[in-house]
Amino acid sequence: MGKDISVGLAALTGYSNFFLSALLDRTVSSVTFAGAISINPNECIRLQELKDRRIRIFSSFEAFYDNLSVDLMIIPTPIQYYVPHTCFALEQGSNVLCEKPICGVVQGIQTMKNVRDRTGKLVAIGYQWSFSRAIQALKQDVLKGVFGAPKSLKA
Numbered sequence: 487m488g489k490d491i492s493v494g495l496a497a498l499t500g501y502s503n504f505f506l507s508a509l510l511d512r513t514v515s516s517v518t519f520a521g522a523i524s525i526n527p528n529e530c531i532r533l534q535e536l537k538d539r540r541i542r543i544f545s546s547f548e549a550f551y552d553n554l555s556v557d558l559m560i561i562p563t564p565i566q567y568y569v570p571h572t573c574f575a576l577e578q579g580s581n582v583l584c585e586k587p588i589c590g591v592v593q594g595i596q597t598m599k600n601v602r603d604r605t606g607k608l609v610a611i612g613y614q615w616s617f618s619r620a621i622q623a624l625k626q627d628v629l630k631g632v633f634g635a636p637k638s639l640k641a
Contacts, residue, residue: 492520494556494580496571498530498543501585502562506532510539520556523547547571551578558583562612569594572609573601581608 495505509519510532521542527533536543544550551574559575561568561584568589572582576598588595588611602609615621628636 490516490518491558492518492554492556494520494550494554494559494575495522496547496559496561496575497563498522498524498527498533498536500562502560503531505560505562506530510535521550521554523550547574551575556580561585565590569597572598576601576605576607576609579605579607581610583610583612586611586613 493509495502495509498506506522509517512519519539519541521544522536523544523546524530525545527536527543530536542553544553555578557580559571559580559582561571561575561582563571565587568584572584575582589598598609627633628639
């Protein structure tokens with residue numbers, strides 16, 4: 487068996503609730519939800535559950551990494567923070583799953599790539615529809631030729 491994967495979550499409100507539910511309701515035993523970062527934890531819809539499970543919440547990336555290290559940091563923060571948050575997590579030894587778009591300005595892509603390459607860690611950009619039932623069903627229909635040969639696909 488491989489080692490458990492420790493995961494941190496860089497937000498606890500808004501879109502991050504999807505990640506929060508996946509981590510709290512997970513059925514994969516090899517994933518450990520190590521901690522979270524939130525500037526407004528009282529707005530988290532599952533705050534009491536986090537407290538009950540003794541999942542630590544920190545107010546900044548610096549405080550998080552001063553206390554914990556994780557294999558994967560999930561970053562669904564506001565877009566303007568993707569580059570600094572991703573780079574900081576990479577520098578701390580974490581792989582990163584960041585939400586789309588990759589960043590707010592195109593120059594940030596090179597910054598993230600440079601830090602990724604230097605640290606040897608992975609950066610993945612999530613797209614919430616990729617694994618939805620509707621998109622997966624459409625993919626199967628396209629692969630089966632239900633609509634004929636595709637000429638163009640766009641979402």
